[in-house]
Amino acid sequence: MTKANQSGRDADPRRTIPLNSQAWRKLRASVLDREPLCRHCAARGITTVATDVDHISGNPSDNSMGNLQSLCHECHSLKTARDHGKKVYLGCxxxxxxxxxxxxxxxxxxxxxxxxxxxxxxxxxxxxxxxxxxxxxxxxxx
Ligand SMILES: [Zn+2]
CATH class of the missing domain: 1.20.5 (Single alpha-helices involved in coiled-coils or other helix-helix interfaces)
Structure with a gap:
């Protein structure tokens, strides 16, 4: 994928590993293998299988293990919206x-x-x- 046809989160110029690259798939699998449950759900006492890997700081160029966490898709979407300044409703x-x-x-x-x-x-x-x-x-x- 070239920069010209990148879209969505790949369009962030700070991203150093494209989401569809083998390097990202390998890193993502490693994070999910190390932490298979959603960290945010676990903090609320809920057990949910993680499907997404999130950059904790919001900086997609920092791919160190300390900056990566496993989240379910819902928690990842909420965090991403919050990171982008959107009002987030937490549910129940x-x-x-x-x-x-x-x-x-x-x-x-x-x-x-x-x-x-x-x-x-x-x-x-x-x-x-x-x-x-x-x-x-x-x-x-x-
Ligand atoms: Zn979750």
Whole structure:
């Protein structure tokens, strides 16, 4: 393949080993043989067979073993999108809960907030406190 007809990730001028070369196939097989499971899935407690080899730093010219990791295709696509500045949605865990901690499902509902306020009012009555809604302001200079 010449540079003129390269496309996609091969088009990155920093890439020193073309994806369709025997050298890359050999290096890829070596990485997948050494680490057969997706590293990102494993970090989340999920066992997934790796299919892709990723340049950890995002620099495709660094083909040292320390810069290469095995990922499943989904994790590799997400990482590549993130590396290129795209917003990435993480999906959900094994229980169906969103991995994004700011997801609306993690915000308390109006019903939960109302019941928490009712509990606070009952505690206030139980302690005999008729606390004012707001503390009176106090200015020592007056
Ligand atoms: Zn994965």
């Amino acid at each position: 865990d094994l229980n169906g809960m969103p991995l994004d901690p700011s997801h609306p499902w993690y915000r308390p509902s109006d019903a939960v907030l109302a019941s928490q306020q009712a509990i606070e009012r009952q505690k206030s009555r139980a302690t005999g406190g008729t606390r004012p809604a707001a503390s009176p302001s106090f200015n020592a200079d007056c």
